[in-house]
Amino acid sequence: MQRFTGTRVTRVEDPRILTGGGNYIDDRNPPGLGHAAFVRSPFAHARVHSIDTTAARAHPGVIAVFTGAELGPHIAPIVTQGPPGMSCPRFTCLATDKVRMVGDPVALVIAESRAVAEDACELVEVEYEELAGIGSIERALAPDGPRIWDDLDSNVLYEEAATYGDPDAAFAAAAHTINETFVQHRITNCPMETRGVIATYEPGRNHFTYMGTLQGTQMARFVISTALSLPATNVDVVLGDVGGSFGQKSSIGHEELAVCGAAKALAGRPIKWIEDRTENLSVGGQAREETVTAQVAFDADGRIRGLRLDMVLAGGAYPIASAPITTLVGTLARVLVPGAYDIADYSFRHRAVFTNKAPYVAYRGPWAIETWVRERVLDRIARELGLDPVEVRRRNLLAADAFPCKLPAGPTLAGITLRAALDKAERVADWAGFRAEQASERARRAVAQPGQPGQPGRVLGLGVVSFIEPAPGPPDYGPSIGFTLPPERATARLEVDGTLSVYTSQAPHGQGHETTLAQLAADELGVSMSAVRVIHSDSRTAPFSMMGTGGSRSATVASGSVIGVARAVRDQVAEIVAHMLEANPTDIEVVDGVARVKGSPDKAMPLAQVAMTAWLAPQYLPPGRNPGIEATFDFRAGDGGWTQSVHSCFVEVDPETGVVKVLRYVVVEDCGDVINPAIVEGQIRGGIAQGIGEVLYEHSAYDDDGTFKAGTFMDYLIPSSMEIPSIEIHHVDATVVTQEVNFRGVGEGGAIGAPAAVCSAVEDALSPWNAKVVEQYLPPSRVLELMGVIPVER
Amino acid sequence: MLSCADDNCKRLRRRGVRELSCRAQLRRACKAAAMKPPPFAYDAPETIDEALGLLDEHGDEAKVLAGGQSLIPLLSMRLARPARLVDIARIAELGQIFLNGSTRIGATVRQCAVERSAELRTANPLLGKAIPFIGHGPIRNRGTIGGSVAHADPAAELPAVMLLLEAEMVLRSASGGERTVPAAEFFEGFLTTAAQPQELLVELRLPAWLPGTGAGFQEIARRHGDFAIVGAGAVVQLDPGTGLVTDSRLAFTGVAGTPVRATEAERMLVGHEPTIAAIAEMAAVARAGLEPSGDVHASAAYRRHIAGVLTERVVKEAVDAAR
Amino acid sequence: MPPAELQTPHTPHTPPDESPDLTVTVNATVNGTRRSTTVEPRRTLADWLRDDLGLTATHLGCEQGVCGACTVLVDGDPVRSCLMLAVQAREMAVTTVEGLGSVADMHPVQQGCLDAMSFQCGFCTPGFLMAITAYLARRGQTAEVPDGRAPSDDEIREALSGNLCRCTGYQSIVDGVRRAWEITSESAGA
Incomplete structure (x- = not known):
């Protein structure tokens, strides 16, 4: 009979999705629905002196208006949890004394329609006293700067450090060292469907129903029941079709909880909130934004001897309700940073700080900073020594006979096929052919005279990166990150x-x-x-x-x-x-x-x-x-193991405009056996598209004082079909099958590898200008700055 | 609270665009949820006189709705809140195009009409080159040429095109009759034109395209279809005998509060052969004459640099087209 | 599949302010059926379709005119239904995904995207389907395209560029357009 596994069977979801039969949160309109809209802070950091809701309450069609104080009896403050040593401030889902980010919700209007709710929001008068805001890591760490939480004595919410092997000895013995600070900018997940909820409390059976946009049901049940003081078993969480998430919907936000409180207060009436795009871009959850200061010790042959990494993560104003992601990202980066490279001696310090920005949430490959920094470092070593960047990777990869072995922080590495993947990538991506073309274009450029007819040589670049990702990792991975599943x-x-x-x-x-x-x-x-x-x-x-x-x-x-x-x-x-x-x-x-x-x-x-x-x-x-x-x-998870990839990214830079075009993108990867090739390819391509977007287009931009500058789809740019190339995918023959379930995750890798590969390719293209890419965001203006064509303006 | 002391912004607020003051503030509009337009009254007159009567009666409380591709997002984000919209799309007279040497375009002619009419593109090659840069197909299917001109976004293509063509805007009002304003006087500031609240832009008059004239139009945008960081257009006329430049025009989008003609730079080419070196010199002068500001997409220095790069590109394109 | 009780019946909400100055009658032909309701002038075409007519296939991804998820056909042309007031569509013909084809009898564009497994989360999908439908229809009518030439990747990407998708990286959608073109050509040739 036909075997389905491993074949491109068409999707079960598609008949409904393609005929308009999808059932997303905003498609549901239960009888008696009240519509919610939020009054929000225009300031990054301010004291709230008064909130006058009189006119809003009197507006025709308004059902109720809540301030934080008025919602208080109906919903408990949000309690965040984290590892020992993490600062866990208590806060209410509507700000009361203080607002801590642009878009911080201060009042909630429930009305007969969304439009009327918005009309009434405009009638709410809030008196603010603006405070100095914190829009950067430097400001957060400034000893005499403003404090985001009045009851905490610093803006550092978490700190951890660990040392593996003997980095001091490694540095003492190494032939070369590099010091560099790498900057990852803030971005946002940006699912096409924003967040949303319909919350209903039925007092007769003391029962709460939450319909919404989440990545799971049970965790939300506990968060909601705790906040509403209901038994968890009296809360149902029922999702429908969810229009993307990429980590953003893994936790319940302030707004959803506020709506739950309002629904409890307005017992019997379903309350709907649909986030608008500006809300989603400004407070729906943002990700990344880490700065890593790296000291690298390496030998004359390009082998890394030791690393000292010091990371600071800008965590936004409020920890999310259900998971300590700002601490976890540091832990994951610390454990995973060696990848499959032979890096035994390193130290890693992680600090997460509060800033006057949107909550930091999980985003596709939350720990991606480790791959980006490590691959940047490998490129830098190649440049310092005049070696081929791929050769430097080959020299640093663990030997084929080294497996199984353990990462310094604990997890077992087995079934690693990156060397085979590199060999295959060299063939299918034809690096040599590209290098020849690049050399000839550079030669043409060198002889071209300005002002003379004819096209000077093209500016081409190639970036090759290799990485592994726990998908979901070996059995000892969970204990290594303090998070046993x-x-x-x-x-x-x-x-x-x-x-x-x-x-x-x-x-x-x-x-x-x-x-x-x-x-x-x-x-x-x-x-x-x-x-x-x-x-x-x-x-x-x-x-x-x-x-x-x-x-x-x-x-x-x-x-x-x-x-x-x-x-x-x-x-x-x-x-x-x-x-x-x-x-x-x-x-x-x-x-x-x-x-x-x-x-x-x-x-x-x-x-x-x-x-x-x-x-x-x-x-x-x-x-x-x-x-x-x-x-x-x-x-029982068994050996889920590692998904492994080599990404080859080919770019062309327009040296006059700084515009980067991705010409070709080739992935060679090993995710074990494939259940449905079309779905695997879709996951990989989607992740890469997001990674390309992250480097070339997307930036959740704030001023140093926390003023938010990317609140529309005209400012926050996700790539279109014209910016993303066709992406070629090749599989290496699956690793030795050690277990019956030999399928591994592919959702995150694209977004982990692509930022590293794109940055590597751009730096390679700009090598005649001796440009160093240490900031991940590379809009055209930044490219021209790197080339020295225009002065740096910040 | 999002008010702005800028004169342009004050003028805009007087005209019913309450909180939209400048681009930077538009981006800061996170004060409250806003995805549904505020309430307004609506009229859809069927004659020009009827429309003029409404504008006369309601003055700056009313706002003209043509295709809505600029106005409706401002309404949805609650950055504009007119009390009344006067929808002119059902006035048949405003939807006409007359080609008779010069080109007369009614205020409600949609942008896609240019894409769909080879005749119109031949009659005015600059229009044909610039229109595809406006947003995406679905925007051009609704957006009108007159609406874009009247909206006067300095990053938009059509205001710059009108400036380059030395077009005339025909304004009509119930009390003042009809007047004609040259493009050079029409665009006064950010989203601000010479049109009074009671006046309706009824027609755009584009002079005849002269023989030996070529056009160039190019943009650098972050993404395909986005508002350009900088756009540039050029019109060059060559003497068929000598090959020397007899007319040269150059204009930019995205570098100031209005579209900008580079008058000093464009004069440099007249009477000369348009060599690569001459065009490069022209670009340097054009670039030096600009004082753009920076934003989330690009720095001021980048905009100035790109203005120079685009000058070289569009002037060459125009010269090639003229030959 | 989502639980069945989520398929809640649709209840349009009436505008709270019924004063005659602030309501208009919108009548238009939607997916071949004449529809007429009284709404506030501020009601966008997208909200009219979704909230007044219960046609929820059309999605709202940004309401800023950028993402294209709300694309519908108005008199055959693709437009952003968030950038159009319902009242502007008076006496016009509107086509939404509900008007394309059914599960049992898919439109070639739907079938092409099913075959190519074009989409993932499905939220941007309705806008793409309408944009593709309009693109292939217009392309079929354009004399500049020689008969029988399949659309190139570049051509398709340009046609899709006004619609944003966050899941797929677009390649599968490009494949779906090509497949839809093949299905259309096959049936035209048959």
Whole structure:
């Protein structure tokens, strides 16, 4: 029969998505809906002296207006949690005494329509006293500067440091050292669907229903129930189709919680809030913004001897409610920074600071700073020594026979195929051919005379980077980052008509789990995909898990749990059919939806008949067996391992305008076996598009005082079809299969590798100008500054 | 609280654009949620006189709606809040184009009309070259030529085109009848024109395209279809016998509060052969005469530099087209 | 699949202020059906389709006229429905994704994007589908395109450039356009 796993079966989600049948949060309009809109701070940092809501309340069509003080009785302050030593300020979801970022919500209007709610927002008068704002890491760390939290004695919210091996000895022995500070700018996830919620409190049964845009259901249930002082079991979280997230919707924001408080106060009335694009860009959650000061010790042959890395992360004004991401990013970067390179001696210090900016949230490959800095360092070493950058990578990669081994911080490295990936990339991307073309264009440029006819040589660059990502990592990865993940559970029921319902705790938002998990379940059970439905994103039916979809886990753990549960169902089918057909259960196979005795094609029963018997005629079942066929399976992560990639990025720089065009992009990667090639390619390409955008177009720009400058889609630029090239993807033959579930995540790698590859390519293109790329954001004006064509203006 | 002391902004506020004062402030408009327009009354007159009557009655409380591609985002972000919109799209008379040597374009002719009419592109090659730079197809399908001119965004293409063509704007009002304002006097400041609140821009008059004349238009934008960081247009006329330049015009978008003609630079070419060296000298003078400001997309220095680069490109393009 | 009870019935909300000065009657032909409602003039075409007519296929991604998710056809031309007031569409013909094809009988553009697995989260999808539909229709009518020449990548990318997608990196959408063109050509040739 047809095997679905590994093939490009079309997506289960697409018929509804392509015909307008998607069910996104703003598509739902339950009866009696009230619409929410927020009054927000125009200042980065200010005291709130008074809020006058009188006129807003009197406005026709207004249902209610809440200030932070008025919402207080209905919803508890937000409590953030983190590792020991993390400053966890308490704050309310509407600011009361002080606003700490542009867009900080100070009042909430509920009205009969969104337009009327906005009308009333304009009638709310807030008296502010502006304070000095903090828009940069330098200002946050200034000893005598302003404090964002009055009750904390500094703006540093977390600090940790660790040393592996003996970096001091390594520095003492090394032939060369480099000191450099690398700057990663702030960006935002920017899903096409903004955040949204419909919250309903039913006082009669003391029950709360949260419909919204999230990446999981159970964590939200606890956050909401805690905030509303309800039992967690009285809160349902029910998502629908979610229009992208990339980490932004992994946590509940101030606004969603405020709406929950309002819904509780206005008992019985569903309250909807749909974030507008300016809100999403300004406070929906932003990411990255780290500065890393790197000291590098290396030998004359280009091998890194030691690293001293000092990172500061600008965490925004408010920690997010559910996960200490600003501390976790430092931990992840510390553990992962060696990659598959032989870097045994290093130290890593991480500080996260408060700034008057939007909350720092997880974004696709949250730890990507480690790859970007490390690959920048490798390029720098190549330049200092006059070596080929790829050769420097080859010299530093762990030897093929080094595996299995451990990263200095603990996780096991095994099945690493980066050397093979580099060899394949060299072939398929034809680096040599490009280098020849680059050399000839440079030669033409050198002889061209200004003012003479004819085109001078083109300015071309190539960047090659290699990296590994935990997707989701080996069993000892969790302990290394202080974050051990529980097993992933799936449950399943063979329905009375013989179809399979699979329940997962995943909450997909574009990844196509209804397709990939159905492919796996169909193959394992022996049915067609149309006989499998994947049910997700509903806390009432989802198996318990505090994790939803995220962290490159699904490909391994959701797949493992679904394969396991489908197998358990098949085993029960075999047991029942063996009993009814008087055969041995081990001789029963299920093919094309029919259970049969191997070798005796006439002894067979369709699954519908098996299911009907199991549910409706238990007298035919083996003695003592309960009716029905249901199963639960816990997948213990096993060796999820590492997804590995080599990215080759080819760019052309217009030396007159500084405009960078990505000419070609080639990925060679190893993500184990592929469930659906089209979905894997889509994930990789989407991540790379975001990575290209991050370097060349996107910047959540603030002034030094925290004034926000990128609040529309005319200011925050995500790339269009004209800016992203076709992206070629090649797989290296999957690594030695050490486990049955040999699928690994591909959601994050594109966004990890692309910023490094694009920066590397631009620096290579600009090498005749001796330009050093130490800031990741490279708009055309910055490129001309690097070339010395225009003066630097900040 | 987002008010601004700038004279342009004051004038705009008087005309019903309350909080929009300058681009930097537009970007700071995070004060409250804003995605639905504020309330307004609406009229859709079917004759010019009817429209003029409404503008006369309501004065600066009213705002003219043509295609809406500039006005409606300002409404949705609540940066503009007129009490009344006068939708002129149903006035048949304003949707006409007359080609008779010169080109007369009614105020509600959509930008896509140029893309769809080879005749119009031949009649005015500069218009044909500039229009595709306006946003994306769906914007040009609704956006009008007159609307873009009346909106007077200094980063927009059509105001600069009008300046280059030395076009005339025909304004009409109920009380004052009709007057004609040359482009050079029409664009007064950021989103500000010589049109009074009671006046309606009814027609754009483009002079005949003279033989031996070529056009060039180019932009540098962050992304395809974005408002340009800087745009430049050139019109060059060559003597067919000598090949010397008989007329030379150059204008920029995105470098000041209005589109800008580079008058000193463009004179340098007249009477000369348009050599690469001559054009480069012209570019240097054009660049030196600009004082752009920086923003989130590019620094002032970048804009000045790009103005020079684009000058060379568009003048060469115009010369090639003229030959 | 999302839980069934999320498919809540649609209840249009009436404008709170019914004063005659602030309401207008909008009548237009939407997906072939004559529709008429009374709304505030400030109601955008997108909100009219979604909230008054319950046609929620059209999505709002920015309401700033940039992302293209709300693209619909007005008299055959693709326009941003967030940049048009409903009242501006009076007496016009509006086509949304609901008017393209059904699951059982897909429009070639829908089928092409299904085959190419063009989309991921699906939020930008309606705008792309309408932009592609208009592009292929116009291309088919343009004499400048020699018969039978498949659209090039560059041509398709230019046509898609007014629509933003955050998930895919666009390549699969380009493939979907080409596939839609093939389906259209095959059926035209058959």
